[in-house]
Amino acid sequence: MSKRENDQSNFANLNRRHFLGGTATTALMVASLGVAVDGFTSSALSAPKRGGVLKAAFAADPAGFDPVRGPSGMSHVVIEQVYSTLMALDADAKPYPELAESFQMSDDGLQYTFKLRSGVKFHNGDELTAEDVKFSFDRLRAKDSGYSYTAQVETIDSVDVVDKLTVKFKLSKVTGPFLVYMAFPGSSIVPKKLVESGHDLNAKPIGSGPFKFVSYEPRSAIKFERNENYFQEGKPFFDAMEYRIIPDITALTNAVASGEVNFSNEIPAKDWASIKANPALATQTLEGSRYYWVIPNNTKKPLDNPKVRQAIGLAVDRSAIVAGAFFGQATAIRGGVIPKWNWGYADINYFGEKSEVAKAKALLAEAGFPNGFETSITMASSFPPMMAMAPIIQANLAAIGIKAKIDSMEVPRYWDEIWGPSKFDMTAMYWLSPLADPDDFVTNNYKRGMAVNVQKSGSPELDAILDAAKQATTQDARKELYKKMQQMSLDEMGIIPLVNGHLLIAHSKKLQGYVPMRTGFLKTLKDSWFEG
């Protein structure tokens, strides 16, 4: 298991979407959503205190701080502290108005009008107006913008300034997750005058968020200081924040355990037991939005046969993967890929807890391969969970007669020679959905022609359901369509879902009021404080 975890975050394609029309919920809603939170005292009791410096540990380097060019997860975790967005997501990824004081959606769902808070200032003192909002989104929609999440803004027809504090978005199509898109770090509002004067936001970001950017030392630390005139009164409570970059996961654990840093939401699963046992630390864990799946190449014989893929899906022992590759810190997926905590969850029990050898063998026989066949699993070598699960899958397949050879190569070559050109029999990958909108869990992998659909699976019917679900007007209608979609995906078995990873969070006991976000983002840090 190699020690480099930094690839996993700068790989993820993060886009933000949320169910249309959710009612605004206050940020401090006490977690009652089945979150296994221990050591978390209810925040309403003790009043928050100013002061202290939060030191958080991360494994990867950010790749720039300009919202339009932030491809890596690590960049977004910085962008969300420095800039603000029209909407924001609460702990359970439900959008609530942030920069926008209020918003109206037209009946046909094609027009959104946002009324901005007044008196919001950028860190350089410029006042934030509708002009900045229009500029920010025109910048994302520009042809050569190089923005990685164009899917979020392609349905925006125009952005018009109604008056100094009002802006109207006209959409070409009904977009279910539009409000969630408005809460995505990519949709941060940038200072128009400053950017037009040639300021490079990538090197020195200037926004209106809770923290001002101070410095970035490559491969070591990013420093922030408190934004005195943040538009939310009294917030944030910390004087400053420091993101420490520790690429070696064991070293990250030691840094958290030794108190060198007082927060991290990237605790490696292998050290979770020792961190939980540490008296000085409060730990929280919740099922996140990073799920792992095996990718059979749907164009390669015999994997082109759905029955063979289903047999493989049934043969895999997900409990062994949870134990062996995740040290118990993951949830086996029994059916659809959308996790239990999300409203798009479809309660389907297709896969068993353990491997179902009999069923799998029967399916193989039906598909014409009673005594199995030879194939290979190619893995990217610097993703520890992949390397750990490869031998487990190999053993499970051997049990039903499929002899799978494992070969691996380091990440850069893997992208180019295996992932890009889909040159593999089977491989495995993971997906991190930061928006926690059902669409974001499924479209990228199941829809044909998507960059991530390297297994070349999917069908017109599946594509149709996906589009319909995205554009349905009510949550219930979308929920029904996603249930149908997930059932269909299991019949097709284009990809084989395995497990959904947990977010492993640990911080000093002094940190109070921190509500972790399912998506792994840290926007709610501004609501927490140090006790004494």
Next chain:
Amino acid sequence: MKIEANKRSSTLEIENLSVAFGQGSKSAVVVDNISLKIGKGEIVGLIGESGSGKTVASLAVLGMLPRGAKVVQGSIKLTNDPLLERTDDYRRSIRGDRIALIPQDALRSLNPTGKVGYQVGEPLNLHRSASWAFARSKAIELLRSVNLSDPELRSEEYPHQFSGGMQQRAMIAMGLSTEPELLIADEPTTALDVTVQAQVLDLLRAVRDQHDTSILFITHDLGVVANLCDRVYVMYSGAIVEEGPVDQIFSNPSHPYTQGLLDATPRIHGAMTGLTPIPGQIPLPNKRPVGCRFSDRCLFALPQCASTPKPITVGDNHISYCLRVKELGGSS
């Protein structure tokens, strides 16, 4: 001017000295029961082919026997100071002070990274606790005394900047720095060409004349012995086979080995008869013939040569260990 040997007190007296290498059954007696005397201001030659044990004998006197070699019997007295009974520290303290060594290969015997003046003056620093400044000034004097041109400059130079002759003279200067009683010169001129060789020999003779230093001159070159030494000891395979004043040894060689040596040495004067090498080789220490060691190569060997050779006086102070010397009569 040759001085009568026995009148003077003897600087060095070696009696029945034996030195052996290795232990137990494998031990080899390299120096076998030799006795030797050097009077004050006398130059004594010790001749023998290489491997005859002459260098080991000199190392025994210096107390620098190599690892694995030790004195088995005999005594060594330096102006009746019994060295073998002294502690190692004492032996070390007199080395370079009362006894000095002049080695064969001067270049390799000089410390390549040390200035010549510094090395020449070192014995004074070691034994006379002289300050380096004093030692250096004395060294310049010494270098001048060994006929080195502009010694002030020379003393600041390094050995590789000296010619062969100059290096040997520096070694002699180094040896003389503490005006030792005994100077052991172990084939000092062998590595030098003839002209430089003569200069070095003159220098040694001058040293003896001015400082009355006794010199033990070890060589395999009879020509040098004839030129320089008062008396000569001829050594073969670890033992002394003949000893006596130089002129007698040359005019009346009284041991077949000495005779053989003379026949094998080209003469400057006299008819250039063909050179007759001595047949065979020196026997290994543990494979020596019983009795007279030369018997296996001697043309005049008889069965009774197997008995232990005894000293037979052939002339004034001239002794030979060949029991047939009378019979073969003088120089045959």
Next chain:
Amino acid sequence: MNFLSKFNWIRHGLLTIGIMIVGTVIVAALTAPIISPYSPYDLDVTMMLQAPSADHWLGTDELGRDVLSRTIFASQISIQVALVAVSVGVIGGTIIGVLAAYFGGVTDLILMRLMELLFSFPAILLAIVLMASLGTSILNAMIAIGIIFIPGFARLARATTVEAMQQQYIEAARSVGMSHSRILIIEIMPNVITPLLVEAAVAFAYAVLLESALSFLGLGAQPPEPSWGNMLNTGRGFMAQAPWLSIMPGMALFFCVLGFNLLGDGLRDMLDPHLRD
């Protein structure tokens, strides 16, 4: 067989120990499937990170695989890498060295300057850079390490060839009209062999060391293939819970490298007495 009986094993102590250790490693590599209690690949997740016990003498790793079996099988990779790397080094080095010496002049100058340059790179840095271009796999590790050895063997081969050429019989052979290649093979090759043999043994040790360093960095043998290097790398992650993961493979690696070093020293003592101090 009288050579073996006559040979004084005690006096050549180093060589004896060296041969014994290297012998054990090679035997272990050859008979790995027979002597190791489990297959290095079969895993049992419920038996994860078990301490050394009766049925798992050296404990189990993070996937419940038997550490002892994997350590034994890992010797196969190390020996393979060392064999290929040293032969690449020896063949490449000898060719360059002998040619440089034999033809002398400009070719000698250029080749030797190049060798000198390769020599000045720290070995691991050169290996890493070569791996960067070749891609990380065991085969590429072998080639990269082999290339690192070429300058050493080239220098050695050149020196011995120059020495051999000084002997008159080369002039004689050339005057008789022997072609360059015949001279090289018949006259020069034999006496280049002895010093190369000594150097090869030491290079073997260094190859094993380098391969495990590369695997330790995640560049050599890729998991799940068992290699001492990547086992130690995994062990690093479980230092607190499973220290045996970091100790046992390292012990085997040390043992193997020591064996080859002793073999090299022993051979040098025996074959080139004048080299002995």
Next chain:
Amino acid sequence: MLRLIFTRLALFVPTLLAASIILFIAINVVPGSAARSALGVDATPQAIMRFEALNGLDRPLIVQYSDWFIKAMQGDFGKSFQNRVAVGPEILKRLPVTLELALLAFLIANVIALPLGAIAAFRHRKILDVIITTFATILGAVPNFWLATLFVLLFALIWPILPAGGFTPFLSDPKANLIQMILPALSLGLVSSSLLLRIMRTTMLEVLNSAYIKTAHAKGASERVVLIRHALRNALIPFFTVGAVEFGFLFGGVVVIEDIFRLPGIGSLVLVGIINRDYPVLLGSALVITIVVLAANMIVDTIAMILDPRQIHAGER
């Protein structure tokens, strides 16, 4: 003397040039494209095109090399593909860490090797010699990364008296810095001390068997005087000449040791460079390490030259 140093300097530049060419070619024949590894899996083709244009990866190799080398000589190693930050300043900031580690390791190696090597030579073939030589042979076979792992296990986990990693700049807190440096420098220095020890023993033996040492004894010098005044200086000359090569090995070890102990030096930067296919970082750090190794060799060589009068006062007058 200056002439000699000048010739070495003159030799330094072409060697450096050749080294940089080898590095550049070796790295650019890379199958994995840097663009995708920097942009992530869903990098659209035109994003890759833009990235490669931005970083000039589409130009012919020769142009890329000359552009890179000229800029590198002015300390500009281009921008890291990963975080678009200039590589030059980062390398400069990390250089002292690597230099400190290599220097400490070299000191430790010499502090062990010089005395033990000399003693082993002095007591040639006696018990002390056998013990020291066996110690060197055994230590020489220990892989430095395993030794580092054992040190961390022993001194940071089982008996936690030393930190298992991290780095505090010497200037800001010398005490903490040195404490952190103990284990890395030891794991690097101990192993190379075994090789230096054998070199010292061989050179010292040669010196002790030489004629001028016999002369020193004949002058009545004590063992101590013989060793210090005569033997040591003569033994150090070949020791440094051969030791210079050993310094290169030390720098190889730096890459692994920095990774284990999380020292922010150039060694760990090389690793970051290769694993993320970040050309500028890999090339920049590899080149700087090579420059430092060549410079170190030259310095150690010059020391050997200064010690040896035969080289300075050339020729017989």
